Every structure is written in structure tokens, then in C-alpha cells.
Amino acid sequence: MDxxxxxxxxxxxxxxxxxxxxxxxxxxxxxxxxxxxxxxxxIARGLGRAYGDPAQNAGGLVLDITxxxxxxxxxxxxxxxxxxxxxxxDTLMRRLLPFGLWLPVLxxxxxxxxxxxxxxxxxxxxxxxxxxxxEHVQSMDLVTADGEVHTLTPDGPEAELFWAxxxxxxxxxxxxxxxxxxxxxETAYFLVDTDQIDNLDDLMAKQSVDDxxxxxxxxxxxxxxxxxxxxxxxxxxxNHATLDDLxxxxxxxxxxxxxxxxxxxxxxxxxxxxxxxxxxxFNELWYRKSPTRQGAVQNITMFLHPLDVMGEWNxxxxxxxxxQYQYVIPFGREDAVKQSVRMIAExxxxxALNVLKRFGxxxxxxxxxxxxxxxxxxxxxxxxGLGDLCTALDELVLAAxxxxxLAKESRTxxxxxxxxxxxxxxxxxxxxxxxxxGIFVSDMARRLRLT
Numbered sequence: 001m002d003x004x005x006x007x008x009x010x011x012x013x014x015x016x017x018x019x020x021x022x023x024x025x026x027x028x029x030x031x032x033x034x035x036x037x038x039x040x041x042x043i044a045r046g047l048g049r050a051y052g053d054p055a056q057n058a059g060g061l062v063l064d065i066t067x068x069x070x071x072x073x074x075x076x077x078x079x080x081x082x083x084x085x086x087x088x089x090d091t092l093m094r095r096l097l098p099f100g101l102w103l104p105v106l107x108x109x110x111x112x113x114x115x116x117x118x119x120x121x122x123x124x125x126x127x128x129x130x131x132x133x134x135e136h137v138q139s140m141d142l143v144t145a146d147g148e149v150h151t152l153t154p155d156g157p158e159a160e161l162f163w164a165x166x167x168x169x170x171x172x173x174x175x176x177x178x179x180x181x182x183x184x185x186e187t188a189y190f191l192v193d194t195d196q197i198d199n200l201d202d203l204m205a206k207q208s209v210d211d212x213x214x215x216x217x218x219x220x221x222x223x224x225x226x227x228x229x230x231x232x233x234x235x236x237x238x239n240h241a242t243l244d245d246l247x248x249x250x251x252x253x254x255x256x257x258x259x260x261x262x263x264x265x266x267x268x269x270x271x272x273x274x275x276x277x278x279x280x281x282f283n284e285l286w287y288r289k290s291p292t293r294q295g296a297v298q299n300i301t302m303f304l305h306p307l308d309v310m311g312e313w314n315x316x317x318x319x320x321x322x323x324q325y326q327y328v329i330p331f332g333r334e335d336a337v338k339q340s341v342r343m344i345a346e347x348x349x350x351x352a353l354n355v356l357k358r359f360g361x362x363x364x365x366x367x368x369x370x371x372x373x374x375x376x377x378x379x380x381x382x383x384x385g386l387g388d389l390c391t392a393l394d395e396l397v398l399a400a401x402x403x404x405x406l407a408k409e410s411r412t413x414x415x416x417x418x419x420x421x422x423x424x425x426x427x428x429x430x431x432x433x434x435x436x437x438g439i440f441v442s443d444m445a446r447r448l449r450l451t
Contacts, residue, residue, distance in 0.1 A: 001022050001023075001024060001029050001032065001033065002022070003020035003021060003022050003061070004020070004021050004022075005018060005019075005020055005021075006018065006019065006020075006021045006062075008021070008045070008048070008055070008056045008062065009048075009053075009056070009321075010048065010050050010051050010052045010053055010054075010055070010056070010410065011048060011049050011050065011051045011314050011324075012051040012052060012314070012321050012322050012323055012324060012382075012410055013314060013315075013317070013319075013320075013321030013322070014052075014320070014321040014322070014323060014382050014410055015052070015053050015056075015410065015443070016056075017053070017056045017057070017058035017059075017443055018058065018059070019056065019057045019058060019059065019060055019061060019062045020060070020061050020062070021045075021061075021062045021063075021064055022061065022062070022063055022064065023063075023064040023066070023067040024063060024064075024065070024067050024068065025067040025068065026068070027068075027141070027143065027149060027176050027177075029067075030063065030068075030143050030174050030176055031143060031147040031149075033061065033063055034143065034145065034147050034174075034439070035147065036061075037060075037061055037439045038060070038061075040057065040058075040059045040060030040061070040441075041057060041060045041061070041438065041439050041440060041441035042057065042060060042061040042062070042063060042439055042440060042441070043055060043056070043057045043060070043061075043062055043063070043170050043171075043440060043441060043442040043445075044062075044063045044065050044115060044119070044170045044174045044175070045062050045063065045064050045065065045170075046064075046065055046066060046085075046086065046112065046113030046115050046116035047066065047088060047111050047112060047113055047116065049109060049111055049112050049116065050116070050120065050407045050408070051323070051324045051407070051408045051409075051410055052407075052408065052409050052410030052411075052444060053410065053442065053443035053444045053447065054119075054120075054169045054170065054406065054407065054442050054443075054444040054445075055116075055170065055442065056442060056443040056444075057441060057442050057443060058443055060441065063174060065085050065086040065113060065115050065174065065175075065176070066086040066088075066113065067086060068084040068085055068086035068087075068115075068176055068177075069084055069086045069087055069091075070083070070084045070087070071083045071084070071087055071091070071092070071095055072084070072177075074095065074096065074099060074101070076099045076100075076101065079101055079181065079182040079183070079184055080138065080179055080180060080181055080182060081095075081096060081101070081179070081180050081182060082177070082178075082179045083114055083177070083178060083179075083180070084114070084176065084177055085113060085114045085115030085118070085140075085174075085175045085176050085177055085178060086113050086114070086115060087113065087114050088110065088111060088112065088113055088114075089103060089106060089107075089110040089111075089112050089113075089114070089117065090110035090111060090259075090308075092114070093106075093110060093257060093259075093300070094257050096182065097185075097188050097255045097256075097257050098255055100184055100185055100186065100255060101182040101183070101184060101185070102182060102183045102184070102185045102240075103136075103180070103182065103183075104126070104130045104136045104181070104182065104183050105117075105122060105123060105124050105126065105127075105130055105131070105132060105133040105135075105136060106124045106126075106304055106305075107122045107123065107124050108124070108304075108305065108307065108355075109305055109307060109308055110259070110305055110308060111308065114175075114178050114180070115170075115174075115175040115176070115178075117133045118133065118134055118137060118140060118165065118166060118175050118178060119165070119167070119168060119169055119170045119175065120133075120167060120169065120369075120406070120407035121133055121134045121166045121167035121363075121365055121367075121368040121369065121370075122407070123359070123369070123370050124216075124304075125216040125217055125218045125304070125357060126215050126216050126217075127357065127358075127359050127360055127370055128211055128212070128217065128358055128359065128360040129212070129215050129360065130215075131360060131361070131363060131370075132362075132363060132368060132369075132370050134154075134162075134163075134166035134167070134363065134365060134368070135154075135363055136180055136181045136182075137154070137162075137166070137178055137179070137180060137181075138153065138154075138178075138179040138180065138181055139151055139152060139153045139178065139179045140152050140162065140165065140175050140177065140178040140179075141175070141176050141177040141178070142161070142165055142172065142173040142174065142175055142176070143173050143174045143176055144172070144173040144434045144435065145173065145434065145435040145436075145437065145439045145440060146434075149176070150173075150434075152165065154364075160430050161430060161434060163363070163364045163365040163366065164365070164366065164367075164427050164430040164431055166363070166365035166367075166368060167365045167366075167367040167368035167369065167406070168365075168367055168427065168431070169367070169406055169407070169442065169444065169445070169450070170440065170442065171431055171435075171440045171441070171442070171445055171450065171451055172430070172431050172434055172435065172440065173434065173435070173440060185240050185255075186240070186241075186242050186243045186254060187240065187241045187242065187243060187245070187246060187250075187254040187255060188254065188255050188256055188257060188258065188299065188300060189240075189241040189245070189246060189250065189254070189297050189298065189299055189300075190216065190238040190239065190240060190241055190297070190298050190299075190300075190303045190304075191238060191239055191240075191241045191245050191295055191296070191297060192236060192237070192238040192295075192296045192297070192298045192303055193214075193236070193237050193238065193293075193294045193295065193296075194234055194235070194236050194290050194291070194292060194293045194294075194296065195234065195235045195292050196234050196287070196290060196291050196292045197232065197233060197234070197235060198229060198232050199228060199229055199230060199231060199232050200221060200230050200231025200232070200233070200337075200338055200341055201231075201338070203219055203221060203231060203232070203233050203235060203356070204219075204334055204337070204356070204374070206235055207219055207235050207356070207358060208358070211237070211358060214237035214238060214239055215238065215239050215240060216237060216238045216239070216303070216304075217235075217236075217237040217238075217357065217358065218235075218236055218237075218355060218356070218357050219233050219234065219235045219236070219355070219356040219357070220233050220234050220236070220286065220290075220354055220355060220356075221233035221341065221354050221356055222283040222284075222286075222287055222354070223279070223283065223341070223344050223345055223350065223351045223352075223354045223378060224276070224279055224280045224283045224345060224350065225283070225345065226342070226345050226346060230338070230341060230342060230345065231338070231341045231345075232287060233287065233354075233356070234286075234287065234290040236290070236303070238298070238303055241297055245297065246297060247297065250297070257300065258299040258300065258301065259299070259300050259301040259305065259308060260301070260309065261308065261309055261310070261311050262309045262310070263309070263310055263311065264310070264311035264312055265310055265311065265312045265313055265314075265315040265316055266315070267312070267315050269315050269316055269317070269318050269319075270318055270319075271318035271319060271320050271381075272318065272381075273316065273317075273318055274316070274317060274318075274350060274352060274381050275350060276348065276350050279350035279351065279352055282352045283352060286352070307353075317379075317381050317382075318381065320381065320382045320383070321381075321382050322379050322380060322381045322382055323379070323380055323382055323386060323390070323410055323411065324377055324378070324379045324380075324408045324410075325377065325378050325380065325390055325393060325404075325408070326375060326376065326377035326378075326404065326405040326408040327340075327375065327376055327393070327397045327402050327403065327404055327405070328359055328369065328370065328371055328373045328374065328375040328402050328403060328405075329373050329374050329375075329376075329397060329400045329401070329402035330371070330372065330373040330400065330401050330402065331372055331373050331374070333373070333374075333400040333401065333402075334374070336396055336397070336399070336400035336402070337356075337374050337376060339396060340376060340393055340396055340397075341376070343389070343392065343393065343396070344378060344380075344389070344393075347385075347389045348385070349380045349381075349383070349385070349386055349389055350380065350381070351378035351379050351380045352379070353377075353378070353379045354376075354377070354378050354379075355375075355376065355377045355378075356374065356375070356376050357374070357375050358373075358374060358375075359371060359372055359373055359374075359375055360372065366421065366423035366424060366426050366427035367406065367421060367423075367424065367427050369403065369404075369405040369406065369407070371403075373402065375405075377405075377408065387411060390411060390412070394412055394413075394416050397420070398416065398419055398420065402420070403420030403421060404416075404417075404420060406444070409444070409448075412448070413448075414447075414448045414449040414450075417448050417450070424450075428450075428451065431451065438451055
């Protein structure tokens with residue numbers, strides 16, 4: 001298996017680095033690759049949708065797991081799938097829907113591998129009901145630093161290693177295979193209720209009412225308005241549509257996977273396209289396009305993954321890239337959420353893709369991000385002064401008892417992460433036991449001194 005020198009970046013395109021990249025096609029090749037790791041170490045990489053640098057390894061080795069691309073079996077009776085870790089959630093959905101099966105946890109894009117979903121313990125709009133991705137992993141196969149393959153389960157003899165791998169950002173080993181528990185659905189559509197709400201206080205109050213009646217719940221908020229209309233937005237909540245909910249023309253093929261990619265953004269967008277003027281226009285249009293409406297039937301792309309219709313949409317931010325800032329702040333600190341929105345709106349830094357959700361209970365993984373509270377995410381173009389804003393937001397998040405999402409993080413400090421993740425030393429102990437020489441390492445791990 002040959003290595004190719006490549007320059008890699010996260011989805012934010014802000015901190016590229018060069019590494020040797022191998023594409024193993026089976027577990028044997030993964031094990032062989034681990035025998036030849038030098039002092040710069042190795043990290044696994046999927047489809048590169050982490051926003052920062054957790055799937056980069058400057059001067060070292062990167063294993064591109066997309067070569068592990070077999071779906072081994074689908075058990076429609078048990079509602080499970082046995083799949084390689086390099087299979088994307090998009091591919092899985094296309095294969096599962098004809099059986100009336102559904103992945104319980106889907107993030108804002110389907111262009112994520114199963115291995116990446118485990119390593120980041122991803123979440124979606126259904127977290128308050130379904131939890132995060134690893135809560136639906138029945139078992140996973142992990143190749144550790146010594147080349148051994150461990151079959152891990154949530155409550156098995158190596159449960160600590162299972163939960164250290166969940167959200168562990170690839171630093172315990174290479175996930176090569178997993179068995180996932182699935183949900184059953186009658187259709188591939190959602191029945192959607194939308195409320196247009198004039199300010200952040202009312203938006204959060206409305207979102208806190210009756211959320212348990214909906215499987216999926218999310219708010220978009222306007223990041224440019226201030227004053228009495230600060231954080232105005234749209235609250236969108238949905239349940240899976242049943243066959244009886246569909247109009248006649250959709251009943252003919254209720255499990256149709258209607259999720260086209262309509263365009264690929266060229267790599268020629270100049271810097272500065274998203275500025276305070278274009279952001280205000282976009283935020284105004286986005287707010288106006290979603291009036292209050294109940295019971296709308298929407299397909300997968302319309303409701304869950306509108307950005308997936310555009311390939312390489314991150315290029316819209318121009319050659320300097322962008323940063324996604326995502327935190328969770330505990331319930332009871334709504335004042336801090338409001339203050340953060342005000343800070344962003346008044347900062348001169350702009351964002352159009354603004355998300356606010358409510359998380360349910362967390363799980364046993366020491367580095368899993370979700371915890372009961374409010375999670376906010378904004379995408380801001382990289383430019384002078386953005387670091388100062390994010391540092392101020394870090395201080396607000398820490399004071400409120402919150403934390404940042406490692407899969408989105410690209411610029412905070414090791415000291416901040418140590419405070420945000422109080423169980424990180426517990427995680428380090430498990431990791432050190434299976435990788436005593438520290439061969440699994442990434443640009444993020446060095447930057448944040450995770451290992």
C-alpha cells in the first residue's frame with residue numbers, strides 16, 4: 001500500500017497541513033500501516049467534515065478510511081446494519097430506506113463516514129429524543145496501536161475503551177467496522193411545523209414548550225439584528241410523516257430518497273463575499289422565507305440537509321476559509337445564550353448559518369460534547385479580529401459552565417479545553433493504556449495537548 005503526499009484541511013479551510021496519506025481497503029492493510037508509523041504518528045480520516053484539524057497530521061501519516069466501504073449486511077427484522085467505518089451516512093440512508101429503516105442520529109450533512117460519526121459522537125436535531133450517535137452503536141471494531149482488533153460494546157468487558165473512542169476524535173485507534181441499531185419509518189418524509197418569532201426571548205421560550213412531542217427540533221436565528229428584535233428567528237419542529245400524512249402523488253413511492261446534489265461550488269469565490277451587507281440581506285430573506293405554517297410535508301433535503309444540495313459549499317466563504325463556533329451552555333443560563341448572540345451581532349463579524357437547539361441528556365463518553373442545555377452554532381468568515389471575539393465567547397461559555405464541540409473547534413486553548421471537559425484525564429488514562437507510545441496523534445491533539 002503506497003502513501004501519497006497530500007495537503008489536507010478541515011471543512012473550514014483555515015489551517016492546512018501536509019501528510020503522507022494511505023487508503024487501506026481492508027483491516028489487514030490498516031494493521032500493516034500501523035507497523036510503519038514514525039515519530040510523527042498517525043490519525044484516521046473520513047470525508048473531512050470536521051471543521052478544524054482533528055483529521056490532519058502534519059509531517060505524519062493519515063489513513064483515509066473511505067477505502068473501507070462495504071456494507072456487510074442489513075437485518076431488516078432486527079433493524080440493524082453491519083457496515084465498514086468508511087461508508088458514508090449518505091450511502092447508508094440510500095441503502096436502508098427501501099427497507100423502511102432510518103439512522104436515528106443524522107447531523108446537518110450526510111457526507112460523514114460511520115467512523116467519523118463515532119469519533120466525534122455526532123448529534124442532530126433529534127438529540128433531545130435520540131441522544132447522540134454512539135448511543136445507537138451496538139458494537140465497533142477498533143484497531144489499536146499494537147495492531148490488535150478489539151470488538152467493543154457499550155457494556156462489554158472493554159466498555160471504558162468503547163466510551164473513550166466515542167467522541168475521542170480518533171485518538172484511541174482506527175474504527176474499522178460497526179453494527180448500528182436503526183429505527184423504522186413508513187416514509188422518507190417529515191411533517192413539519194414552523195413558527196416565525198420576532199425576538200430571541202420568545203424564540204427560546206417557544207422552543208422550550210412541547211419539544212418532547214417532536215422528534216426533530218431546531219431554530220435558525222438572525223445574527224445581525226439588535227435591539228428589540230435581537231435573535232429573531234424561525235423554530236422548525238417535525239416528526240416522521242406516516243403514509244396517511246402524504247399527499248397522493250407521494251404515496252406511490254413513500255420511501256423515495258429525494259436528496260439531489262444540484263450544483264458544486266467552484267473554487268473561485270473571492271474573499272469578502274459574506275460581509276455585513278450581504279449577511280443582512282441573507283438573514284432578512286431567510287427570516288421572511290419561513291412564515292408560520294403547520295403540517296408541511298418536507299423531504300430529507302428540505303428539512304434535514306439543505307446544504308447538501310451544494311457540493312463543496314464551504315468554498316462560498318472564499319480562500320481564507322471560515323470558523324464554526326459551537327458551544328453548549330446548561331439550562332438555566334439562558335442569559336449567557338442571549339449575551340453571546342448580542343456579542344456576535346455587535347461584533348462586526350457576520351454569520352448566516354445560525355443554529356440554536358436544545359440538548360437532552362449526555363452519555364458516558366468523557367469527551368462527548370452534548371449535555372443538557374442550549375447549543376448554538378455560527379459560521380463566521382476568517383478575518384482580522386475574529387480570534388478576539390471567540391476568546392471573549394470562550395470566557396462567557398466557561399463562566400456559564402459550558403464547552404465547545406471538538407469536531408467544530410479550530411482555535412481555542414488547551415487550558416480552556418481542560419476546564420470544559422472535566423473528565424478529560426479519565427479519558428487520557430484509558431487512551432494511554434491502549435496507546436502507551438502515543439502513535440495516534442493529530443494537529444488538534446498537539447495544539448490542544450489532548451494526549
